[in-house]
Amino acid sequence: MLGDTFKALSDETRREILMMLRKSDMTAGEIAESFSTTHATISHHLKILRDANLVSMERHGQNNIYSLNTTVFQDLLAWLVNF
Amino acid sequence: MLGDTFKALSDETRREILMMLRKSDMTAGEIAESFSTTHATISHHLKILRDANLVSMERHGQNNIYSLNTTVFQDLLAWLVNF
DNA sequence: AGAATATTTAGATAGGCATCTAAATATACA
DNA sequence: TGTATATTTAGATGCCTATCTAAATATTCT
Numbered sequence: 084m085l086g087d088t089f090k091a092l093s094d095e096t097r098r099e100i101l102m103m104l105r106k107s108d109m110t111a112g113e114i115a116e117s118f119s120t121t122h123a124t125i126s127h128h129l130k131i132l133r134d135a136n137l138v139s140m141e142r143h144g145q146n147n148i149y150s151l152n153t154t155v156f157q158d159l160l161a162w163l164v165n166f
Numbered sequence: 167m168l169g170d171t172f173k174a175l176s177d178e179t180r181r182e183i184l185m186m187l188r189k190s191d192m193t194a195g196e197i198a199e200s201f202s203t204t205h206a207t208i209s210h211h212l213k214i215l216r217d218a219n220l221v222s223m224e225r226h227g228q229n230n231i232y233s234l235n236t237t238v239f240q241d242l243l244a245w246l247v248n249f
Numbered sequence: 250a251g252a253a254t255a256t257t258t259a260g261a262t263a264g265g266c267a268t269c270t271a272a273a274t275a276t277a278c279a
Numbered sequence: 280t281g282t283a284t285a286t287t288t289a290g291a292t293g294c295c296t297a298t299c300t301a302a303a304t305a306t307t308c309t
Contacts, residue, residue, distance in 0.1 A: 086178055093172035094297080105249065111256055124298055126257050131296095145255045145306045156249040163246065166188065166239045177267080194286055207268055209287050214266095228276045228285045 088155055091135035097128050108150040171238055174218035180211050191233040
C-alpha cells in the first residue's frame, strides 16, 4: 500500500537508516549503534521498513542483515511522476 | 521539511485531493463534496497540505481556491532518485 | 549443557492525528 | 443592516505511534 510507504518514510530515523543502507548492508546491531535510541526502538523501525518492503532481511548466524530494497522506490517514483 | 511532506502524503484522503487538483483548481467546498467526511475535516487536511507546500490557496470572494504546487514534488523526486 | 551475544517481542506511556460537532470569521446579497 | 453562504477554528474523543524497560528467542562458544 502506498500509504504504508509514505508512513514509513515520514520518520526521520527510518529515512536515515535507508540512507545508511545505500552504502552497504548492515546488521541490526550496527544500525542501532548509529542512533542514541535503544536497540528495541530500532528493531521496531526496522520492522516497519520491512513491512513497507523498503528493506529486506536475511539471517546470518546470530545476526540479522538488512539491505535496501529498491523496487518500492520505483513504484513511488512512478506515482510522483504524475504530478 | 521532508518529514512533513511524507507525513502529508501518507494520508489517503490527502493523496486523493492532490490527484483531483491535477485536473483543475478547486474551491474548498468542491473538494469537500467529493468526500463523505465533514467540511471541517477536509479543511484540516487542506491546512496540512498547505503547510507542506503541496498546495497553495487564493481567496476569491467567499471561496478559497486551491491549486497544486509542484515544486515540492520535484524536491521529493530529487531525494528519491538517490535510491 | 550453560553462559554470552544478537535481536526481537511484550507491555506501558506519552504525544500526535483524523475525525466529529459547534462556534467563529469572512464575504455576498437583498 | 441583517441573512445566507463558504470556510476555518476550537475543543473533544478515540486511535495510532515512537519510545522505554524487561523479558523472550535464537545462535555461538567453551
